[in-house]
Amino acid sequence: MDTKKEVFPVVHWFPGHMAKATRMIKDYVKKVDVVIELLDARIPRSSANPVITEVVGQKPHIIVLNKVDLADAKATKAWTEFFTAQGITVLAIDSKTGKGKKQLVKAVERLSKPIIDKWTAKGIRSRSVRTIILGIPNVGKSTLINSLAGAAATRTADKPGHTRGQQWVKIGKNLELLDTPGVLWPKLEDQRAAARLAMTGAISDDVYDLEAVMKQLLMQLTEQARDVLMARYKLKEEHLVSTDTLLDAIGRKRGCLVSGGVVDLDKARRIILNDYRSAKLGLLTLDAVDEEPYYTDGEDK
Template identity: 45%
Template structure:
């Protein structure tokens, strides 16, 4: 299976983000805590340059908390502070704002030493589609946000939303396109919903998710779908069939309804009904990380 995505958009988006980044003091890079590397745009380092940056592991409520700790240590080893966050509940937002202040303290100190009254710190949120950018903006600014029709860099004066007395947010997040250069990355993005389902063959995605989870989270799978089988002895398709049997997902000619099984497993994973799951571990992706 081949997932190819976002041709052509990349250059234009990169230029737009680059132009907007000139205006900000600190970049908030939103990653999906379940796939911190697949959800990362490799160009981000080049784009952000030496600007202060905070990495957020969003949707941490859905991820495997033990692996999340490994990821925090991993980013720390790269000199990056990574903060777990839930953009919907706002859990972790305080830590984000605290870190923004820490990262931008040198800038504020510089303004003071030049005899200027420090202006508010300006931040911008960037991340791949569906990672939670809008949710985070809404959480940060609540009802204050009035963003409709604002073109970044055009409607000056409207593009900053005050988050706190000393922090402003660029009202339009930067959409980064993930780089899909291997099947694992493509699948990870499909599983988590970063790629529009309409462009995917959902039965295939469901099959590959079962295949992945039966090796990485076997007990979770067995428990959720009441599967009494040894995964070492069976093929993924047999697991899919067993889930179908458990749910009684057959069509009129008594064939397995693969579309329905696929949707079930994908929705169970995305909603967290399958439990806390992380699809990438730091030790697996060393070669894929270029930051």
């Protein structure tokens, strides 16, 4: 199976609420001292919103790789080294368990110290350091804030982008966090990245081409998790000759049959997608540090 060349159009969208959220974020960034950018550790490049990079400007900036419990540890280390080499403070955390949250608070305090010192030098009464957590939908912003606050400080929803409203959340004596809506960018030119956003749940399941997304996921699973894939679905080598053959085989193994012995392909696709998202197919990082983007016209820009 050729895992390198096939990339299919997945999604072209930019809902109105995303455009509005981008404008709001630009306004909010002006009000904070330190910016925390939350990325999905499974897709650090695909989940990095260029709009966020644009609005951060010269503000102190921390990149947080979340959901490390679902990502490959070696890949997370490589991405940490990649961002560190650019002079960016980077932390790997698991917001669900709270792993890494103390280090995050310390990093915010360290980056904000020059700001506090400047206030002191000018005789300005010190206030709480204000920070903002930015990221795409479903990357775990509200879960992280809840973990830091020690209580359900923000309302969350199962669907990406459904955290409602914005609010300041007090963290200890000297830190305030502002929650924001998840924001995708104006044009998803990199269709490989678009597919990976769909695979991980950043894009709602009802707005993308499931067939195209799963074709790419199956190719990547065959390349990165061949043994796990074969073991979980009791496959043979002959089943891996193409994504169509593989999908049909998994559908039959999982009993996704309709009248006439035909496989319900959509049902099979959703089984595989759920298995991937719940790490039943192993701890996988889909973005590689040295991987080039793939644009819709097939040419790198």
